[in-house]
Amino acid sequence: MTTIDTSFDTRAARWAAEDVPSRPESYLQAARRRFGQNPVGLVSLGVLIALAASAVFAPVLTAYDPNFGEAADRLQPIGSAGHVLGTDEQGRDMVTRLLYGGRLSLIAGLTPVLFATLIGTTLGAIAGFAGGWLAALIMRTMDMFYAFPAVLLAIAVSASLGPGLVNVIISMSVIYIAPLARVAEAATRKVVVAEYIEAARLTGAGTPRILVTQVLANIFSPIFVYASGLVGLSIVIAASLSFLGLGVKPPAAEWGYMLNSLRGTIYVNPWVAALPGALIFVTSIAFNMFADSIRDALDVKE
Amino acid sequence: MPSTTTTPPARPTPRTPRSDGASPQTPLLEVRGVSKRFPVRLGLLEKGYVSAVDTLSFAVERGTTMGIVGESGCGKSTAARLILGLIAIDEGDVLFEGRNVVAARRMLQLRPDQKALRRNMQMVFQDPHSSLNPRASIGEIIAFPMKVHGFSKEQQRDRTDQLLRQVGLHPNHASYYPHQMSGGQRQRVNIARALALSPKLVVCDEAVSALDKSVQAQVLNLLKDLQEELDLTYIFISHDLNVVEYVSDDVCVMYLGQAVEICAADALYANPLHPYSQALLASIPRLLDDEPMREAQPLEGEVPSPLNPPSGCRFRTRCPFVMDVCAEERPSLSEPEPGHFVACHLYASPSGAPATMRPLMQPVGV
DSSP: OTHHHHHHHHHHHTSOGGGSOOOOOOHHHHHHHHHHTOHHHHHHHHHHHHHHHHHHTHHHHOOSOTTOOOGGGTTOOTTBTTBTTOBOTTOOBHHHHHHHHHHHHHHHHHHHHHHHHHHHHHHHHHHHHHOHHHHHHHHHHHHHHHTSOHHHHHHHHHHHHOSSHHHHHHHHHHHHHHHHHHHHHHHHHHHHTSHHHHHHHHTTOOHHHHIIIIIHHHHHHHHHHHHHHHHHHHHHHHHHHHHTTSSSOTTSOOHHHHHHHTGGGTTTOHHHHHHHHHHHHHHHHHHHHHHHHHHHHHOOOO | OOTTOOOOOOOSSOOOOTTSSOOTTSOSEEEEEEEEEEEEEOSSSOEEEEEEEEEEEEEEOTTOEEEEEOOTTSSHHHHHHHHHTSSOOSEEEEEETTEEOSOSSTTOOOOHHHHHHHTTEEEEOSOTTTTSOTTSOHHHHHHHHHHHTTOOHHHHHHHHHHHHHHTTOOGGGGGOOGGGSOHHHHHHHHHHHHHTTOOSEEEEESTTTTSOHHHHHHHHHHHHHHHHHHTOEEEEEESOHHHHHHHOSEEEEEETTEEEEEEEHHHHHHOOOSHHHHHHHHTSOOOOTTSOOOOOOOOOSOOOOTTSOOSSSTTGGGOTTOOHHHHHSOOOOEEEETTEEEOOGGGOOTTOOOOOOOOOOSOOOO
């Protein structure tokens, strides 16, 4: 059998120096390059980084306490001395409230999507890979969640759990599991019929291994794109729950709750009252545009 | 010997010597009466069965190539997947080196010793696009079977380099992604992956059908070279009669899930016995005038539905020589010429006793 190796080296010797294939850029390098060439993606990424940084460094950026105001300084307009964006109905500095509020809003936007992605992908991938009665059981259960409108379901779960950030995250994770499981299942079903899955089976690899090494990488990009699009919506729903009093407990700063508490001052100080809404809008748009750019960057031909 | 020789890594899985219990007479692979029916839903409650493969039997000798031909939908690919255990077998046995490798239960669960045997059977797939994981590099794709079997990182890398060279690629191709390669190159990767665990049997399912003619020739020659170098046994599935003639020692002609003729490739192309084989061969366009004229009636009609196959001989609805007995009785394989098996009432043995399927032992002209 030793003859094999030497005889085939003649084949290798045929590669003249100039014909030796160069190493091409990897998938991630290519995706990074394409993302870097997309101005929309870069701008939205910049906005998101700025929002995240301002939330994290809020104590450094402002000297005021977000939860205590001067009664004398109530309802200052935008541009007043010492309060660049004015004050709210309790005399608290708006810049400070908005910066601190970003913390809770971003957490409420990201964590439910993260949890729902982990759970939904697992359920969807298993359903798509196994098929049969297991898929029917999982997916029909998911379908039951579709019977309720997302916001109503979130309100129902939040109302039964009581107000608070953790309960907001739980209720929103619950409503996102079903759509994510469906996206994961559809993507998995497309992948499992491919011949490379059969090739993996022939090696003797077990189902969990095939799911992780062969399936996951191929369903990642549709799931990632869908999930990142949900973050914007998630911020809006979290704000809605706070607006309804089911979210964070007062006086904690959160954009949705701020929108609610400033509602009464809309005829006195309309611009100040609109500020939390503007930030919700900007954050949500930035996440959606970022998701679109990522999708474009990941979209290699196969 | 070239000067560029680097010390080749030791073969990670040394081939077990032939004295591993199987006598030299045992064919490498024996397929015995393998059948598969797929359930299909016809209406709300009505269920039907598609008979994809029906009592298929043949044997493949070490180092030879068994070609399986037939038109689309005749069960060639299903047969391959049944043999390899990718689909559960309804009935019948698959013997590899004389040992049964059919999973005991329907969930494709194998005993450990069967698993060890299974790794000797690999497959080269049809579609160069869907057979390679688009998110994995060529190196990862080829190394995956070795990873599953617990080879060290270094062994994986060395063997990948060696395999890439063996299939006519460069070790640098390991960092390519499938979409960066041509169809022919992908098929070479496909072959390299199939060879990664040093299998004894490689099933090529329409392995060159998706390639254009010039690339087909390259890949076919590569397969032939590898067979010679590595003492491989092939099952070569194709609808292309010329390709099958080129690579095969023995040929099995399938029609609607059944083997209708099994014989040496030379014998089939010189003297096809079954009316279906005759019609198939007559359909090959002739290039040269001095080739013998093949005479056969052109086939009429469509292949009947496998959902409700004709009684008796499945070919009778299109056979120019159809007789009364064809509708009543399924023809069994008879052996009108030594080593030449055919399932047709025209050649029924006078004694009425069906010829049993034996390993095809006659000398083969390569």
